[in-house]
Amino acid sequence: MAFPDIVHRAIKLTGQLTEELHGQLENLGTYGTRDLNILVRHLLYPVSVNTLFKKDLFPTNKRKIMEFHQHFQAYDEGFEHGSQIPECFLRNWSKSKRWLLAFFEKNIPDIKSYIPEKDNPMTLMQALLDIIETETSEQSPNYGLLLLWASLSNAVPIAFWTIGFVLSQPSIHKAIMESISSVFGTAGKDKIKVSEDDLKKLPLIKWCILETIRLRAPGAITRKVLKPVKILNFTVPSGDLLMLSPFWLHRNPKYFPEPELFKPERWKEANLEKYAFLDGFVAFGSGKYQCPGRWLAMLEIEMCIILLFYYYDCRLLDPLPKQRSLHLLGVQQPEGQCQIEYTRRT
Ligand code: HEM
16 A cells, blocks of 8 residues: 655644644753653654644643553564564563554544644645545554554654764764754744755754664565566575665665765765655665655654754763664664753753
8 A cells, every 4th residue: 555645745744843842842941861762752752643643642641641652662672573473472562552552543533533733734644544444444543553653663763863973973063053053043042933944054964864864774674575586696486585684785885985984974965855865875765665754754853953952952971872783674773871961052
């Protein structure tokens, strides 16, 4: 089934994303220290859920928020095994999956009847339900969960790593702070709106996100071979699985010189205005089935970084953790904690 086109839908969401992020940033107060991963989750879980499914769908009650975090994390952490091993061997994972499915089952009628405000387009989940419910509504909660997982499990760690890489490289951090000030003014006093034109003036942030995605790309993308396919001197028979590794391809110096280095400036060469990445970059897959959420992910992370850095002076209190051993299905996760200190700019 083809997913609704999110490429052009994404850019219309700038206003809504700004508003949602303002709401979450207000909860940070004037000063604090926190694990960066937890901070990013507290910003992006509600922003993604409210934008992709329905405004105000994300719980606001403290206990319910914790419950959502707990179940999504348990589901995400067990996903790689859960997609291969019978559920009876993974009791906690299965319990969290059922909780999340029940969350969607309960809310699907409200998602369908929700009328987006002003100029906002229908939400992605509404567009998806329009397509799938022409045949059956039985699978609607499962599609909800698929969309939730696909968006959060990748966008959250990428936001974590991007903020981490930027804050651990003073010259890049300084350049980003200067570019934000040049567009929005020096201190984070005013409630700013971020337009498409503003984003065009902040290319370095986009390059940093893409460079992060390159370095933390998924371990593998898998396809089942339908007809025998010849690759060099080998013929791969139908029924076999073919896997491509974005993680390792992105470490090929032919495409990415000094591949282990975080070098955002290499993205100068990409024609991003025409929605084209660099040759050899396959973090979102390629062709007909590539990630339909790629531009939304970029936009969401861009907005998160702009607003966080506009309102807060941030610094890491710990060195950036290593990545965990290779994660096949999604992007790479951090191995340990990393505290961040944030102080409201005045
Ligand atoms: C940096 C963040 C992201 C990365 C690296 C990423 C990566 C990927 C990859 C590698 C695939 C598989 C492509 C293939 O099989 O060829 C995929 C599929 C998918 N992604 Fe993303 N993704 C990201 C963010 C998102 C977001 C924010 C959304 C939701 C809005 C999303 C929705 C989806 C969906 C629904 C699919 C399944 C498409 C299908 O099977 O037809 N992704 N993504």
